[in-house]
Amino acid sequence: MSGHTVEHLHPLYGLMAEFETPTDLVEAARRTREAGFKKFDAFSPYPIHELDDAMDLHDNRVSLATLIGGLLGCAGGFGLCSWVSGVALPLNIAGRPPISVPMFIPITFECTILLGGLTAAISMILMNGLPAPYHPVFNVERFAGASRSKFFICIESDDPKFDRDRTAGFLAELGAEEVSEVAR
């Protein structure tokens, strides 16, 4: 599957272009976004922070989820200590108050971290749509290089601006080494 005039695959997921360097990838991603494409993605073997600006990626929902998880952990931890020591099993030991706030801080803190950390990891995985047992991009054989040393951009056929021939031409213009069709 090389060149951009290969036999047409039905149904088509999108078109994938391969780039040699991170600089090419960032430039191509920026121009793809500026050309008005919405449903496209860039792939690189390590995080490239310049891509966040080039593709206008500013999803802060993981941070928000983590904040909520942490606050819930904080309230839950303190609530657990207070309910147990104040309501469920109040023990009068040397006249200390049933709800002895300073003594509850360590567990409140640990619960905050526990729930915050778990939320950060789980929300990241779920918002990324993982676990994903199948994804069309893997149908392109060369895509295995995306986790090793190669850079890719894939424009999806669902994008309103997508047109099989013109989009293939556009990707070739961006300096792609190779444009492949991605079977769904």
Place this chain on the structure above:
Amino acid sequence: MSQPVELPDKIYVGPVIDEGHSLASVSDKVGGIVLKRKITLGWVFGLLLAFAVLQNLMAGATWLFVKGVGVWGINIPIGWGFAIVNFVWWIGIGHAGTLISAILLLLNQSWRNAINRFAEAMTLFAVMCAGMFPVLHTGRPWLAYWMFPYPNTMDLWPQFRSPLLWDVFAVSTYFTISAVFWYVGLIPDLATLRDTAKTRFTQVVYGALAMGWRSSARHWQRYEKASLLLAGLATPLVVSVHTVVSFDFAVSILPGWHTTIFPPYFVAGAIYSGFAMVLTLMIPVRKFYGLDDIITIRHLNNMAKVTLATGMIVGYGYMFEAFFGYFSADTYERFMIWNRMTGPYAIFYWCLIFCNIVTPQFLWFKKLRTSPGLLWIISIVVNIGMWLERFVIVITSLHRDFLPSSWGMYWPTIWDWAVFTGTLGFFMTAILLFVRVLPMITIFELRMLLPAARVKEPVAQ
């Protein structure tokens, strides 16, 4: 991406990764250890040895379950023997992994990239070893779940004002978050292994573990955010864990334990022993697997510096323990420190001073910091020293407290040693299996260190 900082010649000892590596070569080199490298006789011998030592744990734990904690050397007044000494020692060792993976990430120290995965694995295995001891120490480990708050027919709840319960929460949170952080870090590398694996079995296993990671920029953006958040959460966590461990001692009223300097001094000691353990493990591993172009002399030098710095803090702690004893003008405090230095366990105290204060002074010399063999020997001495420190704190404080009529002596029995050496076997077995089945270096972060990975100016804006 962090920019390399030019160091003056005087302190520059080498690059964080040798020249000549490319995006593909680091992937193949680190991934190849797992996927391509044949099982060597040396590794098999090491695994058999470690596994044989692990059997001590089986024997020791079995006999303990049959007879009860009386098979150990513990008694009244020394109710906390080897179990707590080893618990504190192991959990301290774990701290270096979190420090390297979380705190150095927040500080943008790029040299951490080559050692964080290995150090985090070490953390997990060390916390597993640590976690066994309190559970075994309960004497009835099948009831260990009583430590957790859950509604039960006895209508009983745990005592939330007890540092021992704080420990349950701190250690279990620490293990959970360390495991999650480690796994999140592994996902992109598991995808690399999945994509380069040749056999169906390895493709399926690594593929399932990688959860379908496809290196997408939209994923990386959330991934980086989650990593940063996890690092931010793990940083106060790691400090809190050894603080809570020190509360087990400091919240009591026993001379030698009841000290406000304990939390910072325990945390520094934990990092000190942890870095020593990373050096102990990493120096042979980088030699056997030919990784000296990735784990360079620069890494060893930096780790040695952290060991020296934290060792000095620990030394400061010892000095002030002695000073507080004297300055308190309290009979029992003064006796405690005098007994520590001249009593029946004095030999342990002076060995500890030698291992933890004298030995690290060698690390002032660049020549020693950059010669792996000598550094390895120093790191072993530091490990022993930190174990002695915990022994001295636990045993000498308990064995002679306020009333001479309640004094006693503690000597470990063969079953104490069996369980302790057994956990060493467990730790080594786990490490040896880890280096063969998972990439021991974070490949995607290594790629970020390469000049080829940088985006050139006009685009970066």
